[in-house]
Amino acid sequence: MISEQVWADAELIWEFHQMHHEPRPCSVAVGLGSHDLGVADTTVDLYQRGMAPLIVFTGATSPTTRARMPRGEAVHYRERALELGVPPEDVLVEPNARNTGENIRLTRALLKDAGRPIESVLLVSKPYEERRAYATARKLWPEVEVLSASTPMTFMEYVDCIGDPKRVIDMLVGALQRLLVYPEEGFMIEMRVPTSALDAYQRLCDRGFTSRLIAPSAS
Structure with a gap:
């Protein structure tokens, strides 16, 4: 009990973990991989509301996601986004990150290699990870504006x-x-x-x- x-x-x-940021248009929406497909759904919702012209899903697998998402968290998130009607060219995948720091570093490198200039990031996570994701991005990607978002609940x-x-x-x-x-x-x-x-x-x-x-x- x-x-x-x-x-x-x-x-x-x-x-406390939630940042209570008001979503507004950003250069990219980044969905952080996890066991929660709701992160993908919320990222797609923000994209479809015009909050970002591009999505990046980032994440490999972990002990808690390997059985459910054998192809990797980011790959499963992308598949979900395509099911929800996002054009394939608007969804990039970073499939190697295994922690929040790698999510940020590898996504930053992916976008740089793709020639996509980024001024602001809409960072989508599980609700209780908003503040941690924000603090990590501000440390590892300091030149961009960061807004946190999650599924409202x-x-x-x-x-x-x-x-x-x-x-x-x-x-x-x-x-x-x-x-x-x-x-x-x-x-x-x-x-x-x-x-x-x-x-x-x-x-x-x-x-x-x-x-x-x-x-x-x-x-």
């Missing part, structure tokens, strides 16, 4: 979608830890974390929501 305090702490961290809607409350809370806690640790590793810019979020994070760690924590030296 998950207590009311745990639910409240998790929802507070969920809200509440915390409880996401929990219902995943079907595993502990897994979701573990992911929220792990994403916040990375915001605390990765700036020191040079992987992202430092972002202020309010005391309320830090206190909620510590309470959740103390209650055992720690399966997604990493050692400070991990990449």
